[in-house]
Amino acid sequence: MAVLPIRITGEPVLHSIAEDVVDFDAELTTLVEDMFETMEEAPGVGLAAPQVGVGLRLFVYNWVDDDEVLWRGVAINPELWLAPTPIGEPDDEDESEGCLSIPGERFALRRSPKVILRATDLNQKTFEINADGWLARIFQHEYDHLDGTLYADRLDHAQKKTVTKTIRKKGWGVPGQSWMPGEDDLEG
Template sequence: MAVRPITITGEPVLHEPAAPVTEFDESLRELVADMFDTMDQAPGVGLAGPQVGVGLRLFVYSWSDDDGEAWRGVAINPQLWQTPLVPESVDELDDELESEGCLSIPGERFPLRRADGVLLRAVDIDGEPFEIEAYGWLARIFQHEYDHLDGLLYADRVDYPFAKAISKVAKKKGWGVPGNTWMPGLDHPEG
């Protein structure tokens, strides 16, 4: 399989809803294998179709929890339900526990409040349905990748002053316009 270039914020495919997957064929298998190779090389814990320039509703994920349980798979045409958010007025964002990054905003991390629990329903590469109830970091990964399928980046969800900081970084690095990508294994991800 192959490593694909990762699109950077500003590429139109990242900012519009992705289309459902309708063909479960060899080209889909190749895309999924390439996405795993790309995510692993980056390295990342998740990667959505739009991040490799493909506007389809699928993402791959790979993460191990503190107990050593490994989670690795593909979610095609997912649906996601979230537990309610804790009101932001209750406690401050935790820079360490609530910061996340994105391969399409390479090298940057900012805090973002996410739901602690989710229910993911999707189909696998063979079109077989599955369901995962996830909490903590796996829930965060699923929410992050699912957002990509709706044309959202985590930068679209962060609040001031972090949104302003992301905007400054994007402007400084020439992002926010079509045509910017980076190649895992070849490029330095910070642009």
């Protein structure tokens, strides 16, 4: 297994629709193992293939809920159904999220409180998860990556201006930039 470089906003693969996985082979298994290792080293609770430069529709997740239940897996060619998103302003504390492709930044974003994820695992078995709370947020965030959407794209106008200035100030937003979990300190 290997830690992979995480692409930073501006890399074209992050802003493009990913392609369906068709080959369930050793190369896919290695990619998934490397993505888990990369996510854990970063650290993160989810990681989509486009974030490591691979334009395929898959993501990994690893999160422990309040009941100490471990949610860990890979979602290949996922489908996602969302409950209606509540109206109103997001709570800065409870609805703040970040992204490994915009490292070190966090913004409040209103998301659907409940989702249904249907996907395939590495053994080509279909599974379904009814998720709420943070697990629902993780699934929405990672699924967005597969459609070329970063969470910053969903922010309100004021927050979008702030993140755009931050991206420009750090020299991001152009192709060819990445960071290595465990080596680079981009959180500061």
